[in-house]
Amino acid sequence: MLHTTPGPNFRPDDPGEGHSAPDVGPCALVLFGVTGDLARKKLIPAVYDLASQGLLPPTFSLVGYGRRGWDHEVFVKEVKESVQDYARTPFVESVWQELARGIRFVSGDFSDPSGFRRLRDVLRELDENHGTAGSYLFYLSVAPKAFGVICEQLSQQGLARSGRAAWPKVIIEKPFGHDLASARELNRTIETFFDAASVFRVDHYLGKEAVQNVLTLRFANRLFDALWNAEHIDHVQITMAEDIGVDGRGGYYEGVGAGRDVMQNHLLQLLALTAMERPPSFTAENIAEEKARVLSAVRIPADLSQHSARGRYGEGRLGGQKITGFLAEAGIPADSTTETYAAVRLAVDTQRWKGVPFYLRTGKRLERRVTEIAVVFKASQHVSPSELNSENALVIRIQPEQGATAHLSSKVPGRGMEIRDVTMDFNYSTAFSEESLEAYERLxxxxxxxxxxxxxxxxxxxxxxxxxxxxxxYWAAAPGAPEHYQPGSWGPASGDALMTRDGRSWRRP
Ligand SMILES: NC(=O)c1ccc[n+]([C@@H]2O[C@H](COP(=O)([O-])OP(=O)(O)OC[C@H]3O[C@@H](n4cnc5c(N)ncnc54)[C@H](OP(=O)(O)O)[C@@H]3O)[C@@H](O)[C@H]2O)c1
Structure with missing residues (x-):
């Protein structure tokens, strides 16, 4: 039960809640893909932010592995710049100096055994001189095709399972596979070298406070818990809209598309949290069990031509700027059929969700950047549809700001009985004085x-x-390219049609 067994937001060691810092213990974080976009903008700054909040031990070490011929000084300078440009917390010289003492760089290609031998030697040196005690966390911030070779190379140097590392763990970035078969294959490869319990697969959405709060909002508030079922809920809309395009990552995005890049992971995770049953206790195992149960109950529509949509942005204008169409982005071939917008209606085949559609949509170059879960309640039986000019909904806002809004019907002041939509808002930045960790810090x-x-x-x-x-x-076999949409719109006409066919419409967040 939530009130007796601490849930994700009630853990006594949660540093975001003003409790004492958890004991991380000595360790080295080895970052593969250290020169990449994610490392520079998110991971290195997150390490500094953890250090600046006193959440890393003095023995902590950050080791970068990359194929550039950098020396130690160049790497330290690069790390410092990334911290100064992107860290969330202010730059403090003493924090930086302490962190810098444990920074190392190893130059090598992923396919180069001598690079991994040098890495092993550097880790030994850190164990002896910096107290990292053989505890290594390998962060694979690299393209999925490199996961296998890195794990194998680590294993050959005795840095993975049953090797000399006392505490080898590996973090794998998304996307985890391209389809079910490749995800299984990838898992088999990784688990050949690392114990299953040492593998951490990242879906950075789960690191966001508002996402963790979905379970608390649902289960700790009778107001919602009591109504969270098909009797009261009309439908659920889950949106992840971006205003950016492929942002220089065309090579990665081509052949992946919105479905694999976002729907398979972030959106289905949000669906699982919204739809899962209450676990017997809020432990990782029990929550995972309930999420798995609900994901196995997800059903796709029989007729995907009516209940799914995919689109591709053309050239146009957004926020006063000229936008290059997807086909003209670097790394995208002229005959590309990759979608930048995807929407689908899903069902969850359980008693709780009988007849309640879950609409998922995601897209690039849409009107604005927003991620939200909107739980739309059925209309009241006590007010006639002609009087009801509003919609009861709970909107959990995940991005750009985190919080929740309840949309309620209220009487307009005056003698008449006009009803209008009003909102009750909760915003993390104003509701709590405690700072929450950024997603990658938390992960x-x-x-x-x-x-x-x-x-x-x-x-x-x-x-x-x-x-x-x-x-x-189905999408791959469908004739023709994804439907065109204008940058700054809310996607292609078929995305809207999917809703109007059901007598509903997408929210305009
Ligand atoms: N960027 C994001 O916002 C984001 C968000 C979520 C998930 N991810 C995932 O995170 C991972 C990394 O993304 P990213 O955007 O940082 O990718 P990226 O910018 O393309 O970086 C890839 C990194 O891998 C290195 N690399 C590639 N081949 C190598 C080789 N043979 N030997 C040594 N190093 C090699 C690159 O080194 P060079 O610099 O020398 O080329 C670079 O540091 C991907 O799996 C991606 O899907 C990224």
Whole structure:
């Protein structure tokens, strides 16, 4: 029960809640893909932010592995710049100096055994001189095709399972596979070298406070808990809209598309949290079990031509700027059929959700950047539809700001009985004085602490691919390119038609 067994937001060691810092213990974080976009903008700054909040031990070490011929000084300078440009917390010289003492760089290609021998020697040196005690966390911030070779190379140097490392763990970035078969294959490869319990698969959405709060909002408030079922809920809309395009990552995005890049992971994770049953206790295992149960109950529509949509942005204008169409982006071939917008109606085949559609949509170059879960309640039976000019909904806002809004019907002041939509808002930035950790801070810290709660286990990833595979197959076989949409719009006409066909419409967040 939530009130007797601490849930994700009630854990006594949660540093975001003003409690004492958890004991990470000595360790080295080895970052593969250290020169990449994610490392520079998110991971390195997150390490500094953890250090500046006193959440890393003095023995902590950050080791970068990259193929550039950098020396130590160049790497330290690069790390410092990334911290100064992107860290959330202010730059403090003493924090930086302490962190810098444990920074090392190893130059090598992923396919180069001598690079991994140098890495092993550097880790030994750190064990002896910096107190890292053989505890290594390998963060694979690299393209999925490199996961296998890195794990194998680590294993050959005795840095993976049954090697000399006392505490080898590995974090794998998304996307985890391209479909069910490749995800299974990837898992087999990784688990050949690392124990299943040492593998942390990142879905950085789960690191966000508002996402963790979905379970608390649902289960700790009778107001919602009591109404969270097909009797009261009309439908659920889950949106992840971006105003950016492929942002220089065309090479990665081509052949992946919105379905695999976002729907398979972030959106299905949000669906699982919204639809899962209450676990017997809020442990990583029990929550994962309930999420898996709900993902296995997800059903795709029989007729995907009516209940799914995919689109591709053309050239146009957004926010006063000229936008290059997707086909003209670097790394995108002229005959590309990759979608930048995807929407689908899903069902959850359980008693609780009988007849309640879950609409998922995601897209790039849409009107604005917003991620939200909107739980739309059925209309009141006591007010006639002609009087009711509003919609009861609970909107959990995940991005750009985190919080929740209840949309309620209220009487307009005056003698008449006009009803209008009003909102009750809760915003993290104003409701709490405690600072919350940024998603990657939280995930790195949790992996260091060996806490799996916010990392989807392999079974969840398989189940998500089981949902996505037939949808992707249908899209791949559908004739023609994805439907055109204007940058700054809310996607293609077929995305809207999917809703109007059901007598509903997408929210305009
Ligand atoms: N960027 C994001 O916002 C984001 C968000 C979510 C998930 N992810 C995932 O995170 C991972 C990394 O993304 P990213 O955007 O940082 O990618 P990226 O910018 O393309 O970086 C890839 C990194 O891998 C290195 N690399 C590639 N081949 C190598 C080789 N043979 N030997 C040594 N190093 C090699 C690159 O080194 P060079 O610099 O030398 O080329 C670079 O540091 C991907 O799995 C991606 O899907 C990224």
């Amino acid at each position: 790195i810290l949790d992996a260091l602490l060996n806490d799996h709660l916010l990392f989807p286990p392999h079974r969840e990833i398989e189940l998500s691919w089981q949902v996505m595979d037939p949808i992707e197959r």
